[in-house]
Amino acid sequence: MSDAPAPRRNWARVLAPLLVGLLALGAWEAAIRHFAVPAYVLPGPVAIAQTLAADGGSLVASLLVTLRTTVLALLLAVATGVALAVLFSQSRWVEMTFLPYAVMLQVTPVVAIAPLIIIWVNDVQAALLICAWLVAFFPIVSNTTIGLNSTDRNLLDLYRLLGASRWQTLVQLRLPAALPFFLAGLRISGGLALIGAIVAEFVAGTGGASSGLAYRILEAGYQLQIPRMFAALALISLSGAAIFLALSLVSHLLLRRWHESALRAER
Amino acid sequence: MSDAAPPPVVALAGVTKRYNNGTLAVQGLDLRIARGSFNSLLGPSGCGKSTVLRMIAGLEPPTSGTVAWPEAGRPSLGFVFQDPTLMPWRTALDNVALPLRLAHVPKPERHRRAHAMLALVGLSEAAGSYPRELSGGMRMRVSIARALVTEPELLLLDEPFAALDEITRFRLNNDLLRLWEARRFTAIFVTHSIFESVYLSGRVVVMAARPGRLHADIALDAPARRDEAFRTSPAYAALCRTVSDALEKAMAA
Helix, strand or coil: CCCCCCHHHHHHHHHHHHHHHHHHHHHHHHHHHHHCCCCCCCCCHHHHHHHHHHHHHHHHHHHHHHHHHHHHHHHHHHHHHHHHHHHHHHCHHHHHHHHHHHHHHHHCCHHHHHHHHHHHCCCHHHHHHHHHHHHHHHHHHHHHHHHHHCCCHHHHHHHHHCCCCHHHHHHHHHHHHHHHHHHHHHHHHHHHHHHHHHHHHHHHCCCCCCCCHHHHHHHHHHCCCHHHHHHHHHHHHHHHHHHHHHHHHHHHHHHCCCCHHHCCCCC | CCCCCCCCCEEEEEEEEECCCCCEEEEEEEEEECCCCEEEEECCCCCCHHHHHHHHHCCCCCCEEEEECCCCCCCCEEEECCCCCCCCCCCHHHHHHHHHHHCCCCHHHHHHHHHHHHHHCCCHHHCCCCHHHCCHHHHHHHHHHHHHCCCCCEEEEECCCCCCCHHHHHHHHHHHHHHHHHHCCEEEEEECCHHHHHHHCCEEEEEECCCEEEEEEEECCCCCCCCHHHHCCHHHHHHHHHHHHHHHHHHHC
8 A cells, every 4th residue: 555655766766877877978078079089980979969959850850750650550569469469368279370470570670571561552651650560569469468378277267167258357357467468568569669660761761851760860871960860869769768668657557556566675 | 963864065976087197186086065064175185185176166077977966056156266366456355346246246236245245354454455465364365255255155165274374374264164153154175284174174074195085084073163262172182183093094095
């Protein structure tokens, strides 16, 4: 029943990584200045920050395009991944038949199949979405399937004894039991969806107003605007971290009352 | 303790269970359980006592022989597992209310009945707590409350207190007896503790292992009221001795 947070521990959790980050950035800046490295080889953090401040607007607009693809792909991955996992858990035969194909989709590099998808699918946005979805959906299928199959045997017996229907057993027992597994998969998939979206954008190399952040990186590379390239990279990294944090928060909120992984060190 | 006159609640005749891997878990078991009686199935591990319980519950079919319900068909069952087997994402109240929920009992009524049942096992305050916030003994109480919330005629218990410390175990033994005195359900209690079986039951069925079979059927002439005084009485010690001798022979057999 203890909902009270442990403030001191939380402070340390934020401060310690922040301090390390600041120290690393300081060392980087100092090294750049000391060795007089030109900005077109490796810009320092200050130069990157200046670029971000000066023309961050166009970068952020592109970032939003990429994030839209990422979020849509992740939602699609959740829907298809959970549906497929439920299907797998209902029948060993279905799992045996389809799991190898799910694995094959996962191990095929997106970079290799993205060009094909972009050729086959006329709409570029849809093609990008498919690429990002392809990388994001496997951890969700795989984790949720494990979760659904590792439901407590005794609880399954109890449900059977109480005459529960297949639907009741799925919704009231197997899905909640699989939730921690699903959420662990979701956190991995969140980052993968972003990577998938960016890789696909690189391959597509599309121009125009509605293009994503990857294209800005390519563009800056061609024009040797290396600080701008780094600024775009920083935005991607920060977004990835933000996605991970957001999904971790979701996970914590859903599990904090009952699951071991969300327990605070309170005893 | 005569179980001959009224028809038994459940009658096992020539029940044999062979698992797919060839293990003969139970062989030719005949057993009749009288209505309202408290029975213990006692035996060393591997004697198939849990298998017998699972066959009575209908969780596993016997390979041969019959499990029959001579009275009006299969009565309502309650089952208590060795582990509390609670859903960690549900509060104690919702765990207790589960059988009612699965039977589509409306929410106000199932909450009322679950609350009453929690009160009966002394856990009124814990209604809103999640299983991980409860001690091992409290979790087991929730599990027993869940098994009894439907007011079953037959309660099956599969070594429910085996994992608890002795003090908690004694207390839960007393609680279980009190519930049995109040409700008079028929109980089949699987255990490997001589002391527990003697303390709780009017009849101890001793089983031998490999293959699991009935070795001795002991009716216990014990006082109606069992409490701490009984636990330390010479009568209790004598009964334990009788059962212990039977178990020893069963293990040598």
